[in-house]
Amino acid sequence: MTRRKLFGRYFHALTTHSPLLYRIICLRSLNTEIQERMFSQVKQISKTTSNQSTDNIVTNAIKRLHYEEDSKHEDTIAVQESEIEKLAKVTGPFTNTCFTIEIMKSASYQSHIERISDYLVCGPGVWWKTTNDGAEFFDGDFEDDYRDVGPTMHHFRSSSLVDIDALLLEQWEQCITENIQLPAVSIVTYGHEGAGQTIQLQN
Secondary structure: OOHHHHOOOOOOOHHHHHHHHHOOOOHHHHOOHHHHHHHHHHHHHHHHHOOOOOOOHHHHHHHHHHHHHHHOOOOHHHHHHHHHHHHHHHHOOOOOEEEEHHHHOOHHHHHHHHHOHHHHOOOOOOOEEEEOOEEEEOOOOOOOOOOOOOOOOOOOOOOOHHHHHHHHHHHHHHHHHOOOOOOOOEEEEEOOOOOEEEEEOOO
């Protein structure tokens, strides 16, 4: 138990954790906004309609929550999703992600491609290609979500985030040792003593 966990200060980063979670569970299933909204509703009910006694606060909250849900004339969740769909249509379809050479020179870019090493191990032309000013990844709305060459998706019942992290590290090392072409200008490798060595890539 760390101090951060003890006081409820967890480290969450979308770019760090999403690539790992995506491989074992649908990210849409992790959207807990509806459940969080219910907590806020229960808290408000408990403050305004109960005598703060532990004997009846839970029963009172459940009864009033059910009554409020049954008495609504419109489905607020459906209304909100409708508004989101309208905004999504305005933005248009997502195109492929492109990285310029300047971005590809940054250390954070190498961290990014290490997280998707199971896609890179397939080689160029499958999930990405080089362009005149950088690299383009085939992740747009009009691209296929699956290709026969991989990678294989996993399931949360048989895989854990630790397993996925180890798999990505193994496949990143495979990319390095087998000289698989990478969408990068250079990469930094680390030896057993922690010393970094910059390797220039010829793409």
